[in-house]
Amino acid sequence: MPYKQRKIFNFQRLHLEEPDIQKYTLIEIEKIMHQYEHSLTEFEDMPQLEVDVLKDLGNSLLNEESRYNVQKEKKDHNKLLSSLNVQQKQVYDAVMESVENGLGKLFFLYGPGGTGKTYLYSTIISELRSERKNFLPVASSGIAALLLPAGRTAHSRFKIPMDLNEDSLCHIKPGTILAELIEKTDLIIWDEAPMAHRYAFEAVDRTLRDLMSMKKSKAKDQPFGGKTVILGGDFRQTLPVIPQGSRADTVLASIKQSYLWDSCKVFSLKKNMRLQESQGNFAAWLLSVGDGTAPTNETKDVNEDDGQMVVVDPKFIMQSTGDHLQDIFKATNAENKLSKSTYASVTERAILTPRNETVDEINTYMLEHLPGTSKEYLSLDSMGKGDTVNTAYESLYIVEYFNSLEFPGLPKHQLALKVGAPIMLIRNINQKEGLCNGTRLIVTRLGKRLIEGERVTGTHAGQKVILPRIILSPPDSKHPFTLRRRQFPVRVCYAMTVNKTQGQSLKSVLLFCLNQFSVMVSCMWRSHV
Numbered sequence: 207m208p209y210k211q212r213k214i215f216n217f218q219r220l221h222l223e224e225p226d227i228q229k230y231t232l233i234e235i236e237k238i239m240h241q242y243e244h245s246l247t248e249f250e251d252m253p254q255l256e257v258d259v260l261k262d263l264g265n266s267l268l269n270e271e272s273r274y275n276v277q278k279e280k281k282d283h284n285k286l287l288s289s290l291n292v293q294q295k296q297v298y299d300a301v302m303e304s305v306e307n308g309l310g311k312l313f314f315l316y317g318p319g320g321t322g323k324t325y326l327y328s329t330i331i332s333e334l335r336s337e338r339k340n341f342l343p344v345a346s347s348g349i350a351a352l353l354l355p356a357g358r359t360a361h362s363r364f365k366i367p368m369d370l371n372e373d374s375l376c377h378i379k380p381g382t383i384l385a386e387l388i389e390k391t392d393l394i395i396w397d398e399a400p401m402a403h404r405y406a407f408e409a410v411d412r413t414l415r416d417l418m419s420m421k422k423s424k425a426k427d428q429p430f431g432g433k434t435v436i437l438g439g440d441f442r443q444t445l446p447v448i449p450q451g452s453r454a455d456t457v458l459a460s461i462k463q464s465y466l467w468d469s470c471k472v473f474s475l476k477k478n479m480r481l482q483e484s485q486g487n488f489a490a491w492l493l494s495v496g497d498g499t500a501p502t503n504e505t506k507d508v509n510e511d512d513g514q515m516v517v518v519d520p521k522f523i524m525q526s527t528g529d530h531l532q533d534i535f536k537a538t539n540a541e542n543k544l545s546k547s548t549y550a551s552v553t554e555r556a557i558l559t560p561r562n563e564t565v566d567e568i569n570t571y572m573l574e575h576l577p578g579t580s581k582e583y584l585s586l587d588s589m590g591k592g593d594t595v596n597t598a599y600e601s602l603y604i605v606e607y608f609n610s611l612e613f614p615g616l617p618k619h620q621l622a623l624k625v626g627a628p629i630m631l632i633r634n635i636n637q638k639e640g641l642c643n644g645t646r647l648i649v650t651r652l653g654k655r656l657i658e659g660e661r662v663t664g665t666h667a668g669q670k671v672i673l674p675r676i677i678l679s680p681p682d683s684k685h686p687f688t689l690r691r692r693q694f695p696v697r698v699c700y701a702m703t704v705n706k707t708q709g710q711s712l713k714s715v716l717l718f719c720l721n722q723f724s725v726m727v728s729c730m731w732r733s734h735v
């Protein structure tokens with residue numbers, strides 16, 4: 207620390223006393239914590255910085271949100287605005303009217319993939335930036351947040367609790383930097399809204415009403431405390447995941463079932479701006495599947511709850527020979543493409559399947575056929591220290607039992623990797639650096655304690671990152687203890703579940719449905735899945 211300060215002050219004979227060193231060190235820790243939207247003040251046992259110093263540092267968080275070139279933003283905005291289609295312009299006008307007059311309206315922007323939602327958000331954001339207005343762009347998933355300028359996940363931005371119920375509040379204390387940032391915000395954009403549980407929106411709504419009503423009492427009766435909010439997405443895409451939930455549970459968890467929905471002004475974008483004319487028929491058919499209007503087979507055996515069998519154009523179907531792994535291998539031309547996972551082969555293609563077990567089966571097969579030696583990493587599993595059951599139960603469970611446990615979103619005990627294999631992060635590690643749940647990489651080096659990968663998705667594509675093992679626990683466990691697994695937060699991603707691809711742009715998709723249809727559907731279409 208003394209060395210760093212001497213360099214900063216350019217004064218070699220600078221002498222720092224013990225309390226100064228401690229203060230500078232705390233400032234550095236606070237700066238690092240700001241990057242992850244945390245603060246030393248959250249840890250009562252830690253020495254604290256003086257209030258004035260904290261305030262100055264806090265302002266840097268606000269400044270960070272407004273560090274852009276106003277002239278450039280204005281120029282970009284004018285260009286984008288002039289190219290908006292009629293439907294996009296309608297939404298733009300309504301949102302800007304609400305922002306400029308402080309009307310605090312709540313909008314829902316309903317549009318299938320490719321209809322220009324992100325384009326519209328960018329137009330609005332460039333206008334707000336050029337006017338030095340504040341906005342908070344968030345998305346329900348990390349990967350969708352990466353597509354928004356300065357986007358964050360809604361959970362991290364609003365500190366939404368993981369364990370939500372109908373009375374939940376976000377962990378935002380009045381007077382903190384985050385509370386101040388929210389107070390100054392003119393617009394909140396929440397993309398991929400249909401993916402989030404309605405309790406998440408309601409928790410943010412209640413928290414914002416509380417925060418804003420401290421200065422303006424009428425905010426208590428306004429949705430989101432009187433902030434203009436755009437929720438966007440497509441209800442045909444992934445809905446909130448309710449573990450072991452029924453179809454009714456999923457529907458009940460949707461934002462449409464929230465008291466907030468009554469205050470929503472819904473806009474629809476219909477024109478697909480991504481597709482070329484030739485792909486229009488396929489897009490129209492896909493939308494009709496989502497709408498439930500696609501032609502179906504009348505099958506007597508089908509259970510009412512399972513819906514109907516949609517007729518798929520034979521040109522998209524490949525009949526399975528029975529050996530589905532080999533069929534997939536051949537269909538993806540893996541023999542030629544596996545030898546070296548290139549940007550294109552990883553970023554533009556994916557094998558999608560509904561179940562995690564099938565994903566593992568396909569990934570293992572593909573990895574076995576990738577030239578090179580496989581390296582196996584075993585996790586270190588233990589029981590959480592804070593468990594009330596602790597020592598008495600510890601002797602009941604053998605470590606092999608912990609190793610055998612598998613949870614969604616948790617890496618496996620046995621993780622086999624090869625250089626050249628595509629992997630996907632399964633935890634949000636550093637949103638600002640584009641390292642979030644769903645970021646894809648190609649393994650470039652396999653060390654003893656670290657692995658190195660090259661990012662292939664997002665704005666940081668091409669950059670290498672070194673990943674350590676981290677301790678992970680399943681968010682919700684049915685066991686009387688919390689499993690702590692120390693493992694690399696990654697999984698191989700030749701194949702992935704349909705849910706995992708939400709928000710990813712893919713050019714070529716092979717959809718594998720085992721048992722349900724015994725066929726594979728392959729399609730070539732650039733879209734968000």
Ligand SMILES: Nc1ncnc2c1ncn2[C@@H]1O[C@H](COP(=O)(O)OP(=O)(O)OP(=O)(O)O)[C@@H](O)[C@H]1O
Binds near residue numbers: 319322326480
């Ligand atoms: N008005 C427009 N003029 C020109 N290009 C546009 C316009 N609107 C959208 N686009 C282009 O169309 C493509 C799809 O737009 P965008 O990504 O905004 O759609 P989206 O609705 O966000 O899709 P998804 O839900 O799949 O993310 C992009 O390449 C975008 O640049």
